[in-house]
Amino acid sequence: xxxxxxxxxxxxxxxxxxxxxxxxxxxxxxxxxxxxxxxxxxxxxxxxxxxxxxxxxxxxxxxxxxxxxxxxxxxxxxxxxxxxxxxxxxxxxxxxxxxxxxxxxxxxxxxxxxxxxxxxxx
Amino acid sequence: xxxxxxxxxxxxxxxxxxxxxxxxxxxxxxxxxxxxxxxxxxxxxxxxxxxxxxxxxxxxxxxxxxxxxxxxxxxxxxxxxxxxxxxxxxxxxxxxxxxxxxxxxxxxxxxxxxxxxxxxxx
Numbered sequence: 707x708x709x710x711x712x713x714x715x716x717x718x719x720x721x722x723x724x725x726x727x728x729x730x731x732x733x734x735x736x737x738x739x740x741x742x743x744x745x746x747x748x749x750x751x752x753x754x755x756x757x758x759x760x761x762x763x764x765x766x767x768x769x770x771x772x773x774x775x776x777x778x779x780x781x782x783x784x785x786x787x788x789x790x791x792x793x794x795x796x797x798x799x800x801x802x803x804x805x806x807x808x809x810x811x812x813x814x815x816x817x818x819x820x821x822x823x824x825x826x827x828x
Numbered sequence: 829x830x831x832x833x834x835x836x837x838x839x840x841x842x843x844x845x846x847x848x849x850x851x852x853x854x855x856x857x858x859x860x861x862x863x864x865x866x867x868x869x870x871x872x873x874x875x876x877x878x879x880x881x882x883x884x885x886x887x888x889x890x891x892x893x894x895x896x897x898x899x900x901x902x903x904x905x906x907x908x909x910x911x912x913x914x915x916x917x918x919x920x921x922x923x924x925x926x927x928x929x930x931x932x933x934x935x936x937x938x939x940x941x942x943x944x945x946x947x948x949x950x
Binding site for chain 1: 831832833834835836837853854855856858860877878879880884890892897898899902903904905906907908911913926927928
């Protein structure tokens with residue numbers, strides 16, 4: 707493992723597709739991923755992983771069955787394991803994710819459109 | 829564990845002391861901490877924990893024995909376990925740390941000035 711500087715703006719500039727998380731760092735069995743989002747993701751949960759979503763650019767929401775957490779740059783939320791949620795953005799947003807390594811983005815769901823390859827880096 | 833929105837600017841506004849990390853989230857046995865820094869921290873390492881430092885505001889460096897990683901907002905570095913390092917900032921900087929829960933900030937070193945209480949939240 708090296709200790710090289712990583713720039714969020716530089717990494718976000720390297721890809722354009724939505725809902726395809728890119729691993730930019732690994733530590734302590736966890737991964738830091740970047741994702742661009744626009745639209746609404748499928749409802750799902752993760753049985754064994756908590757997930758943190760931090761907004762870098764734009765507006766982004768995490769929707770639960772009973773409420774919505776709407777966030778802008780520098781705001782984050784932790785979704786506890788087992789809790790059903792979906793993510794959404796009306797316009798493109800850039801989001802940083804902290805979670806254990808090798809999590810499937812759609813959790814308990816397999817979706818032809820939204821389920822992304824695991825372990826893609828950038 | 830709740831899923832409340834956390835604002836980095838709001839949390840940083842709540843404290844002013846330097847070199848005293850504040851836990852703002854816990855997930856998967858890891859912690860997200862905020863710290864304000866100015867000056868130079870003691871050399872140290874962590875035997876069993878990788879540490880991620882991401883700059884929110886200002887300029888901040890992680891110094892290794894053979895090189896320096898100098899960072900601004902939106903840049904981060906992961907310091908692998910076992911690697912000696914120290915952190916520094918010429919002017920006050922605001923930094924986010926992602927690492928396993930209950931890490932001592934000075935690692936293998938106990939320092940009267942810099943060793944901080946473990947588990948302080950804000």
